[in-house]
Amino acid sequence: MGSNFVWTPELIDDAQPRYLALVDAIAAAIERGELKVGERLPPQRRLAWKLGLNPSTTQQAYREAAARHLVAGEVGRGTYVLAGSKEATLFRLKQHDRHSSLIDLSTNVPVADPHPHDLQHSLQALLQADDLNLLDHYLDHDQLLLARLHGARWLAQRGLTLGADDLLLCGGAQQGLACVLQSLCQPGEAVMVEALTAPGIKAACRQLRLPVHGVALDHQGLRPDELDRVARASGARVLVTTPTLHNPTGACMGDSRRQAIAEVVKRHGLRVIEDDVYGALSERAPLYPLLDGQGILVSSLSKTVAAGLRLGWIAAPASVLEHIDPHARATHWPVSPLNLRIACQWIANGTAARRLAWQREEIGERWRLARRVFGEAMRAQDEPSPHVWVNTPGPAEALVGACRARGVEMVPASVFAVGGDEVRAVRISLSAATSRAQLKQGLDVVRAVLGELAGK
Incomplete structure (x- = not known):
């Protein structure tokens, strides 16, 4: 809209007062984007003349619009559309939807549902069972027990032999992690994490006021010598780690590395x-299994089966779980009965295993595609990962900014770094792209920008 634009609304001829009709017209125009955030409304007297209204009517309408936080007026400057209104927010969301051509290489989620009818079939089964009161009550003892049994069954594929008493439910791994940290640590107590660690881990520690100490990594994740050094230097007695498909680097600990880490853990009583x-x-x-009761494992279905299926498990010896949640209530409060029922159904009938197998196959193909595109610029990884770590020739933010300008989003190393040292790398998520073709398009943009920056 040019500088000569003068907004003139059409007022609905209804029974409400004219000033309220004008307020409704302002709200509708903001929601449609006809009036944009920061744009100036016509002067009250001019608008009154155009609409055939008394100036006192437009004055009353502008006052009501300001009271609803649609606009704000400044003496000598006029009346302007505010950014924080519901209407402005709705317009921003609509605009975001229109720009869906953005290629997302920043979000770690499972690849888009290959079997879009799984949820439909599950909901139909619930309806046919006449089980329509799922949301009328809190989870009862039998439902919680069943979910723990299914959790033990699900984690058995990870080589873990667990009983119902070895598990607590949680509303996803992030909530489970926060509950465990809160139970183990007092505010101000040091916690060790990988020197590059997931934003969720950093956020949980920050919210609980737990200072973090980064432990250096190599291609297999945590280095045992560095864990020993930081444990002695910091006095920390808690370590948060992702040994398998580490976020953000994708590193996996080999058998000898896991054994070496376990020895350091036992030596320091971590x-x-x-x-x-x-x-x-x-x-x-x-x-x-190597930690002799000193470990607590947190897992969920969100990264492997369905992002919105917010159900997870905290696995530990029963004596440890009693300390984390003495009454076995606090951790499962966020769990939805509907989510729980669907998750248990999918584990029982094989849907979860089928979806996981498809994820593994698809991620493997996408990971191999990334290796072909990036070659040596991509950090060496032994196993396919849903995210890869790519070195940059200069500051990572320069690559991120240049790629964003070309419609590709990714995450710089600073988001994951613990401490002030600059890390010249980015994490590229392979699973959020809607197809392999779209992923290839995004990766090619990144490679081209890498080449441009390296040539400067």
Whole structure:
């Protein structure tokens, strides 16, 4: 809209007062984008003249619009559309939907549902069972027990032999991680994490006021010598780690590395919180069995089966779980009865296993595609991962910004880094792209920009 634009509404001829009709017209125009955030409304007297209204009517309408936080007026400057209104927010969301051509290489989610009818079939089965009161009550003892049994069955594929008493339910791994940290640590207590760690882990520690100490990594993840050094230097007794398909680097610990880490853990008497949300995508066993009761494993279905299926498990010896949640209530409060029922159904009838197998196959193809595109620029990984770590010739933010300008989103190393050292790399997620063709298009953009930056 040019500088000569003068907005003139059409007022609906209804029974309400004219000033309210004008307020409704302002709200509708903001929602449609006809009036944009920061745009100036016509002067009250001019608008009154155009609409055939008394100036006092437009004055009353502008006052009501300001009271609803649609606009704000400044003496000598006029009346302007505010950014924080519901209407402006709705317009922004609509605009975002229109720009769906953006290629997302930034979000770690499972590849888009290859079997779009799974949820439909599950909901139909619930309706046919006449089980329509799922949301009328809290989860009862039998439902919680059944979900723990199904969790033990699901985690058995990770080589874990668990009983119902070895598990607590949680509303996804992030909530489970926060609950465990809160139970183990007092505010101000040091916690060790990988020197590059998931934003969710950093956020949980920050919210709980737990200072973090980064432990250096190599191509297999945590280095045992560095874990030993940081444990002695910091006095920390809790370690949060992702040994399998580490986020962000995709590293996997080999058998000898896991054994070496376990020895350091035992020597210092550390408590280890193992983030295993990606573990089912790999053949590698968890660290948990090697820790002789000093480990706590947190897992969920969100990264491997369905992002919105917010159900997870905290696995540990019963004595440890009693300390985390003495009454076995706090961790499962966020769990939806509907989500729980669908998750248990999918584990029982094989749907979850089928979806996981498809994810592993598809991620493998996408990972091999990334290796062909990036070659040596991509950090060496032994196993297919839903995300890859790519080195940059200069500051990572320069690559991210240049790629964003060409319609591709990714995440710079600074989002994951613990400490102030600059890391010149980006994490590229392979699973959010809608297809392999779209992924290839995005990866080619990144490669081209890498080449341009390297030539400068």
